[in-house]
Amino acid sequence: MLDNLTLNQRAALLSVVMLVVGLLIWEAAIPAQKAAGELTEYERLTGGGAPKAGVPPPSQVLAKAWEQLSNPFYDAGPNDKGIGIQIGYSIYRVLTGYLMAALVAIPLGFLIGMSQVAYKAFNPFIQVLRPISPLAWMPLALFIIQDSEASAIFVIFICSIWPMLINTAFGVAGVRQDWVNVARTHELGPFRTAFTVILPAAAPTIITGMRISIGIAWLVIVAAEMLVGGTGIGYYVWNEWNNLDLTSVIFSILMIGVVGMLLDSAFAYLQRAVAYAE
């Protein structure tokens, strides 16, 4: 019977089987709720006696997901917003910081890629700044910018800039001389050459850099929002942890994964659109 299925169908089937088995094991592994008498002092103090405490079974997470996703945009005060609103804040911060980074990194990368002098001049700075954990900038950003929202965006900016910058420079420097000669023999000016020859030639490398950047930005935003607080999916996770609402924590972890996947697949699509075979 399996032989009649395509490779993709078989893979999908296997995925579903793994999911179901995983969920069943998880469900079965959760011990029954302790009775109130068995609770330790700590558990009582931290609210462990409430039915929410302990790792929830998947059924509970699914119920939570259903509840949250059926009304994702409700807003009932600073500590009680729908998952959609929280994710919306995070995406807004990521995209703002990311787009600013792209606006700086891609033109600068072009310049660095076109000129050996610029490459050599910028290289030491890039090499020193790139390995710095983006969160290490946070105190400095908070001090200088004096605004937690803008600081989070700055951290996204600083972490997205490097892969885009390096890949753009690399892609531009690697454009085949033959293609540049085609532009030269057609008397294209520097801007026409940049847009009609170098950009499409380097686009696959540039988009790869952008894809790496968006992945890093999405990783970093969760941590950044845990630090700055207020809104966003990172803050939400932290807040639910403080509430000891592990069901919500697990649900939001899954949502972080789903959004990250969607962002990545958008860039994967873009990558296919600009790819070319030589």
Add this chain to the structure above:
Amino acid sequence: MSQPFLSIELLTQQFPDGQGGTLTVFENASFGIEKGEFVCILGHSGCGKSTIMNILAGLAEPSSGVVKMDGFEVSGPSLDRGVVFQNYSLLPWLSALKNVTFGVKARYPDWPAAKVEEHARAFLAKVGLEGDVVHRKPSQLSGGMRQRVSIARAFANQPKLLLLDEPFGALDALTRGTIQDELLKVWSETEQTVFMITHDIDEAILLADRILLMTNGPFARVAESVEITIPRPRTRTEIVDHPNYYAIRNHLVQFLGQRSKELAGQASDGAAQRPETVTIDLTEKTEDQSNPQLRAVND
């Protein structure tokens, strides 16, 4: 002496030889090409043919000397000098048609899009590319088709001078033959001036009005300019029956096999190195009966 359409005057090219010295590829090379002429240049690998072509295209600067076209000195690349590169140099992200319109748009920026496309399609059709093929990307075309696109792109721009660097080097003999015929056809319709590098003697005889012979480097010289005294239109099957064919061919083989080495490596003493014109014509009654095959004229 009147100025030819393209004149190369005292052209010298030196490169660092990698060991602190200089490598003189050629020195004081001087020759001319007339308007509408099809000139091939033959020479051993490494003698400096591509170097000359890159200078003519304006893609490289000579160490000294000038190239004049229509009396004006060439500096930098120009739409007036179209180039067909050895490796086709098509832009791989554009379809065949778009590769040609890319050039046409650069040449005629004022044309409306429809006219640009029509013009591009017409030239693609001249090299036998019609229908859906023109929408394929270079990676989806065979080597021969790619070279056709590259030729169409160059001809569509109607440059004053067309430079071809071993355009058929990477093609099999059959495809080569077809594209040579197409090249001849397009050339005869457009009256282009063509300067072409080749390694293939028969190809050169079929296509050229004149063949320039280069000696080996360093200090390579354009030693001879052999006129191809076979009337056009030529076809590959008929030219072999022409009385001049084997005489010319033997002369070329002789040169490349032997004299290109003997003449190599002589510095020029600052004098212009002009090629000696060689006319081999067995159909014509020659006065000098002792040497009826060769009439050498210094210009």
